[in-house]
Amino acid sequence: GDSVTQTEGPVTVSESESLIINCTYSATSIAYPNLFWYVRYPGEGLQLLLKVITAGQKGSSRGFEATYNKETTSFHLQKASVQESDSAVYYCALGDDSNNRIFFGDGTQLVVKP
Amino acid sequence: AQTIHQWPVAEIKAVGSPLSLGCTIKGKSSPNLYWYWQATGGTLQQLFYSITVGQVESVVQLNLSASRPKDDQFILSTEKLLLSHSGFYLCAWSGGNSDYTFGSGTRLLVI
Numbered sequence: 705g706d707s708v709t710q711t712e713g714p715v716t717v718s719e720s721e722s723l724i725i726n727c728t729y730s731a732t733s734i735a736y737p738n739l740f741w742y743v744r745y746p747g748e749g750l751q752l753l754l755k756v757i758t759a760g761q762k763g764s765s766r767g768f769e770a771t772y773n774k775e776t777t778s779f780h781l782q783k784a785s786v787q788e789s790d791s792a793v794y795y796c797a798l799g800d801d802s803n804n805r806i807f808f809g810d811g812t813q814l815v816v817k818p
Numbered sequence: 819a820q821t822i823h824q825w826p827v828a829e830i831k832a833v834g835s836p837l838s839l840g841c842t843i844k845g846k847s848s849p850n851l852y853w854y855w856q857a858t859g860g861t862l863q864q865l866f867y868s869i870t871v872g873q874v875e876s877v878v879q880l881n882l883s884a885s886r887p888k889d890d891q892f893i894l895s896t897e898k899l900l901l902s903h904s905g906f907y908l909c910a911w912s913g914g915n916s917d918y919t920f921g922s923g924t925r926l927l928v929i
Contacts, residue, residue, distance in 0.1 A: 749923055750923075804850055806852075808862040
């Protein structure tokens, strides 16, 4: 089936440390999967952080980046140096435009300590 | 600019009571509209989607229904709430090009 698996949270890192949140996907019935990272800051709605719709491409935003790797079916989120303001819940998602579907991972809570 | 507004922000309802959650999109004609639900500690699941007025497709059966009475409005409802309906409900729209915009959500507690 179609699904997303991501790092189980909470993930706790200290400010200025590097971060990686793993995401792998299964897209058995999706011809052209699109991949997303969404973020939900405390008290706010879900916001798009970055998206990549072409395998092999990298998306980046606010210092975060993720590469769409079709061979390993992965879309890991990385940041070289996190800030306290990055504390939030991060969701990896798999989109299927032809069927108007989007599948979310369980979300990873990131806690950045000052 | 497009805006998406969900209401109410939060609800506490009794088991067996009716529910109606709303979502309005402004600034975009003929959007694709979606409802998602997340149980506490659970995964965000897509419930319904609609690509045109009057047409709604069900993705997950949860004893809920959805309607799209106008181009810019998407309603989620049930006549009898269950405890299992508690959670977080999100509305979203897209232009059909992988750009999904989500509302701020409605927190529902069924007691």
